[in-house]
Amino acid sequence: MSSHSLTEGLEATLQERLGRRESQGRLRQLHAPRTDLVDFSSNDYLSFSQDKDLRKAVIEHLTNFEEQQPPSPSNRRALGSGGSRLLDGNSEFVEYLEKKISSFHGSQSALLFNSAYDANVGLISCVPGEGDVIIYDDLIHASIHDGMKLSRATRKIPFAHSSILRNASRHSVEKPEMKNPAMRVIESLGLVLKQLTEMDQHIKGGSSNVFICVEALYSMDGDIADLEYVSAIVKSMLPKGNGYIIVDEAHSVGVLGDGGRGLVCQLGLQDQIWARVIGFGKAVGCAGGAILCSSVARLYLINYARTFIYTTAMSFPSLASINVAYDFLITGKADKRRNQLKLLVDYCHKRLKNLDQSLQPTVATLRVLGGPPCSPIIPLFTSYPKSLSQYCKRSGFMVRPIVAPTVPLGQERIRICIHATNTIEQIDNLCRAIEKWLSRFITRNHIEEMERGQTNVSMSAEFRDSLLENGKAKI
The missing domain is CATH 3.90.1150.10 (Aspartate Aminotransferase, domain 1)
Incomplete structure (x- = not known):
């Protein structure tokens, strides 16, 4: 069979799939x-991305990058980074920026990623190990799902989104709008944790870990997680300290908390949340993401997170934009x-x-x-x-x-x-x-x-x- 015939067969298959999606009213287009x-x-x-003062500050940063204080990139590349962070893409400037970000958000350390999506995938795919369990909000972002597909965790269990919202009832619920009879009822966070500790002695004894994945601010409904409740019930149900909460703050940074520090800081839960994923593509008006975590977790991610290791590092213009935007947040201009x-x-x-x-x-x-x-x-x-x-x-x-x-x-x-x-x-x-x-x-x-x-x-x-x-x- 000729390569042309093979290509025609593949194109026909792809077109059939696209046609099926279009017939369902679900075809995406740019x-x-x-x-x-x-x-x-x-x-x-x-509206940071449209702010003229911010834009002017970024341009000045780029124009005068060799004379800038804090230090400019040690490799003096004004555009591309030159490689991954582990090769030629690291610099004094990116490490300075990570310390600046972690300090602003009250975190021990920060590690930059090319996007919050990459940060979530890298974190979830490499940290939970065999015997560990990931439990996640049933409306969690797609990046968490993709991370779970690559994870070695033994089980991945959803819990009802409505069970962790502010002023929500805490029993097992199913959204009333869910009319599909084939969909099973998703249990509340409390019930999932209770069942885990009753059925798994490794979880109950603390030798296996449970990672609890939630968002701070959900982008489709605009609702906010009751992180105080989540923290309290995880402590109560996992008293051995083997429950680790991961909060995606991509939509809350810049909007919630003092100075836009996010929901975790607003509630004073920095010491109770194991890791936070922040994004710079929403209220911060730039691009990229970061994981806020301990120094040990940061070093682990540098060694094991594939979305960090095997990708070209962020360019200096992207880093400069983030730096200027954080200056606006830190100084109260926002x-x-x-x-x-x-x-x-x-x-x-x-x-x-x-x-x-x-x-x-x-x-x-x-x-x-x-x-x-x-x-x-x-x-x-x-x-x-x-x-x-x-x-x-x-x-x-x-x-x-x-x-x-x-x-x-x-x-x-x-x-x-x-x-x-x-x-x-x-x-x-x-x-x-x-x-x-x-x-x-x-x-x-x-x-x-x-x-x-x-x-x-x-x-x-x-x-x-x-x-x-x-x-x-x-x-």
């Missing part, structure tokens, strides 16, 4: 960002922006709740979470996320639909991200656009009748497309 739309989508919560962000978040949520209460849409059409927002992320649950997103875009606002497999079936939504440089007027106009979209939908009775085929009411093209789209998403 699109260049539109500069004519108001940003209610990106993770740039503090405090006013963070306060403004909170005011805008509260205002947007209030406007959306008022809209929800006045129009009273069906749960399938639109649902706004009731409690006060904990973060810049405000989810609007709807069975028609693509329709609502497209309508907002046509009205001049960038919001994105979030559908399966990113979120479970039945939990589709659009995700509104507020930024420090958004305005009250922009939020008002966004809410008006959502209100106009809602007004196009007819009453719940008519919707139900149309779905049963019991009405002759003419549907608008947009509404008809929305129903079809929703059906595809649930195939």
